Amino acid sequence: MLRRFRLEEPETVQEASQLLARHGEAARIYAGGTELLLVMKEGLAHYERLVNVKKIPHLDEVKLTDGFVSIGALSTHRQLLFSPVVRRHLPAFAGMEANVANIRVREVGTIGGNLCFAEPHADPGTLLLALGAKVIAAKNTGQREILIEKFFVDAYETCLEPDELLTEIRVPRLPARSGVAYLKFGYLERPSVGVALFLSLDGNGKSVGDARIAVGCVGPTARRIQEAESLLEGKSVDEASRLIAEAGAAAARASQAISDLHGSQDYKEHIVGVLLKRAFRQAVEQCRQRVEG
Amino acid sequence: MMASLMSKPRGAQTIPVSFIVNGKAYELEVEPHELLLDVIRDRLGLTGAKRSCDVEVCGACTLLLDGRPVSACTLPAFEARGRQVQTIEGLAENGKLHPLQQAFIEHGGFQCGFCTPGMILAAKAMLEENPDPTEEQIKHFMHGNICRCTGYKKIIESILAAAKKMRAPLSAKRKS
Numbered sequence: 001m002l003r004r005f006r007l008e009e010p011e012t013v014q015e016a017s018q019l020l021a022r023h024g025e026a027a028r029i030y031a032g033g034t035e036l037l038l039v040m041k042e043g044l045a046h047y048e049r050l051v052n053v054k055k056i057p058h059l060d061e062v063k064l065t066d067g068f069v070s071i072g073a074l075s076t077h078r079q080l081l082f083s084p085v086v087r088r089h090l091p092a093f094a095g096m097e098a099n100v101a102n103i104r105v106r107e108v109g110t111i112g113g114n115l116c117f118a119e120p121h122a123d124p125g126t127l128l129l130a131l132g133a134k135v136i137a138a139k140n141t142g143q144r145e146i147l148i149e150k151f152f153v154d155a156y157e158t159c160l161e162p163d164e165l166l167t168e169i170r171v172p173r174l175p176a177r178s179g180v181a182y183l184k185f186g187y188l189e190r191p192s193v194g195v196a197l198f199l200s201l202d203g204n205g206k207s208v209g210d211a212r213i214a215v216g217c218v219g220p221t222a223r224r225i226q227e228a229e230s231l232l233e234g235k236s237v238d239e240a241s242r243l244i245a246e247a248g249a250a251a252a253r254a255s256q257a258i259s260d261l262h263g264s265q266d267y268k269e270h271i272v273g274v275l276l277k278r279a280f281r282q283a284v285e286q287c288r289q290r291v292e293g
Numbered sequence: 294m295m296a297s298l299m300s301k302p303r304g305a306q307t308i309p310v311s312f313i314v315n316g317k318a319y320e321l322e323v324e325p326h327e328l329l330l331d332v333i334r335d336r337l338g339l340t341g342a343k344r345s346c347d348v349e350v351c352g353a354c355t356l357l358l359d360g361r362p363v364s365a366c367t368l369p370a371f372e373a374r375g376r377q378v379q380t381i382e383g384l385a386e387n388g389k390l391h392p393l394q395q396a397f398i399e400h401g402g403f404q405c406g407f408c409t410p411g412m413i414l415a416a417k418a419m420l421e422e423n424p425d426p427t428e429e430q431i432k433h434f435m436h437g438n439i440c441r442c443t444g445y446k447k448i449i450e451s452i453l454a455a456a457k458k459m460r461a462p463l464s465a466k467r468k469s
Contacts, residue, residue, distance in 0.1 A: 002326040002327075002328060003326060004302075004305065004324065004325070004326050005325055005326055006306050006325060007306065007308065007325035007371065033367065033368070033369065034349060034364075034367065037367045037368075037369070038348055038349065038367060041347065041367065050325065078361075098433075101349075101437070102349070102350070102352070102436060102437020102438075103362055103415065103418075103434055103435075103437050104349060104352065104355060104362050104363050104364040104415075104437060105349055105364070105437070107358075107361045107362060107363055108363055108364070108368065189350050189437075
């Protein structure tokens with residue numbers, strides 16, 4: 001049962017920030033509610049006030065700028081799946097969105113709500129890590145840009161200050177000769193393991209330029225695994241594909257996997273390696289298509 | 294005791310909600326924490342949508358909000374302000390079953406019926422954006438609607454049959 005709360009409906013980011021500042025821990029942002037209302041119904045959390053930010057204009061826009069794709073925090077999963085900008089410039093992101101939870105959650109849940117709730121078993125954060133995204137946090141007095149690596153602090157915890165709102169996600173546009181894959185595995189509604197890989201090839205298309213590897217769902221937060229990335233960077237594609245099992249093992253070790261209802265630590269670590277291998281093949285294929293195309 | 298717990302405390306916040314349910318206009322006052330499922334079932338008496346898992350997983354509480362499926366068990370009723378709600382009760386027109394309802398009966402998609410209202414509403418939303426889905430596309434769209442009685446084969450067959458029937462008048466129009 002959902003306990004009583006008061007609803008605030010600010011129409012600007014400033015008003016929302018002021019409400020958060022005034023009410024502190026007793027208030028929480030409502031941006032879709034697909035996760036927040038579940039914990040409130042279960043009695044795991046109670047807030048005296050919910051601050052519905054859906055009346056603030058323009059927060060659900062998706063735009064292409066010179067350097068990046070700008071995603072408004074109030075965009076629903078379903079909007080992002082169908083956004084022409086996302087489909088064209090970040091096809092892996094659209095693919096990930098097509099498989100978040102179920103159709104009803106995708107219709108209502110927002111990307112900003114998803115990231116701010118910081119549920120460990122979520123897809124978008126992991127992929128955004130591999131995409132090198134940044135988020136914009138706004139408050140009454142201004143705004144700041146945060147690297148997504150710094151954003152997730154712990155399970156259900158972000159680095160947002162009490163009076164800050166996440167307003168926008170900035171995803172760098174993909175360079176030529178690059179590929180991105182996000183693969184997940186799980187037999188419950190929420191994924192047990194998520195692995196994301198961004199790969200770019202150098203000028204002649206023969207060797208790996210940048211690699212970004214992220215693992216999510218297995219432990220408290222999604223994380224970049226630089227040990228695994230550095231195994232691949234600068235290597236020829238053949239060499240990198242020989243090293244991918246080693247990179248998978250490094251990613252698994254550094255992923256902070258824990259045993260829980262979604263599987264044992266060993267099991268999750270094994271799946272990390274399997275998914276990274278598959279993600280590598282997909283990403284290389286995309287790199288080559290983009291070279292040839 | 295129960296009555297005093299359930300009654301509205303003095304000074305409780307209420308939100309006016311004007312919305313259309315199955316083509317009929319309603320104006321209600323709801324409290325912020327009231328869920329759409331409870332308002333539809335308890336105040337409007339439309340009990341087709343069921344409370345089952347209560348955590349947005351099973352789809353038994355599915356309603357269409359502006360034509361799109363939502364979990365009414367976890368959606369505050371204020372979200373329906375100014376919008377169109379479709380429940381299973383509003384699907385038949387002039388005593389004639391919707392092609393999806395008819396197909397669920399004819400093809401055995403209708404089992405105990407607890408999940409059926411949600412299945413049919415979700416399928417309706419799917420067919421509106423994709424009138425000619427493949428079996429794979431049906432599975433993907435419908436995977437959030439769970440049937441605990443049987444498998445999904447008959448449900449998928451029912452949806453495919455309804456889709457074909459619903460396309461028929463379209464293609465007849467195209468030909469003429």
